[in-house]
Amino acid sequence: AQRVTQPEKLLSVFKGAPVELKCNYSYSGSPELFWYVQYSRQRLQLLLRHISRESIKGFTADLNKGETSFHLKKPFAQEEDSAMYYCALQNTGFQKLVFGTGTRLLVSP
Amino acid sequence: EAQVTQNPRYLITVTGKKLTVTCSQNMNHEYMSWYRQDPGLGLRQIYYSMNVEVTDKGDVPEGYKVSRKEKRNFPLILESPSPNQTSLYFCASSSTGLGAYEQYFGPGTRLTVT
Numbered sequence A: 001a002q003r004v005t006q007p008e009k010l011l012s013v014f015k016g017a018p019v020e021l022k023c024n025y026s027y028s029g030s031p032e033l034f035w036y037v038q039y040s041r042q043r044l045q046l047l048l049r050h051i052s053r054e055s056i057k058g059f060t061a062d063l064n065k066g067e068t069s070f071h072l073k074k075p076f077a078q079e080e081d082s083a084m085y086y087c088a089l090q091n092t093g094f095q096k097l098v099f100g101t102g103t104r105l106l107v108s109p
Numbered sequence B: 001e002a003q004v005t006q007n008p009r010y011l012i013t014v015t016g017k018k019l020t021v022t023c024s025q026n027m028n029h030e031y032m033s034w035y036r037q038d039p040g041l042g043l044r045q046i047y048y049s050m051n052v053e054v055t056d057k058g059d060v061p062e063g064y065k066v067s068r069k070e071k072r073n074f075p076l077i078l079e080s081p082s083p084n085q086t087s088l089y090f091c092a093s094s095s096t097g098l099g100a101y102e103q104y105f106g107p108g109t110r111l112t113v114t
Helices: none
Strands: A003-005 A010-014 A019-021 A024-026 A031-038 A045-049 A072-074 A083-091 A097-099 A103-108 B004-007 B010-013 B019-025 B031-038 B042-051 B054-057 B076-078 B087-094 B109-113
Touching: A003 A083, A003 A097, A010 A019, A019 A103, A097 B042, B004 B087, B010 B019, B019 B031, B019 B087, B019 B109
Parallel strands: A010 A103, B010 B109
Antiparallel strands: A003 A024, A019 A072, A031 A045, A031 A083, A083 A097, A083 A103, B004 B019, B019 B076, B031 B042, B031 B087, B042 B054, B087 B109
């Protein structure tokens, strides 16, 4: 069965500090992994997907199949990064997404 | 503008009174899905549809119904709402096929059942 674990409910950092939001998954096949973000009073939106290997708003995430992890990182957090972050897994060739329980990131000035 | 719309955005109702939450997308997406978002539980899938007239249960389908008569619309029906269905509901859509497709989410519908 597919499962996504985000161990931290809340991550609180100061502006300029590095950020790492943890995500671990369990899936027997070859997963597609995503990070979605929800800013206050806004709809959920895609932040990045692992196949793109891109950096969005300074965030990056590397898929580590050995550790079954897809942690989200940013070297210098900004106040506007404060939001709810969800890690999600999609099985190959199918659109069903399984979400983690989310991590609230709070960046203080 | 490409978007997913939901109506109503807010709804307060009483136990047992049937309601429908509409969802519409203008991106010609085959796939549509409903999720509920609850504190500490994240987003859980209720029902999804791979195309017109094709629907299937997600992880928490009890107490809900859906239909997909047209490609753009995917209404969520609560025949007899109960207080445990008080939640924030999101509709989403995406393209289908091999690949990591982005899901586009609606603005959410906050439902309170008293």
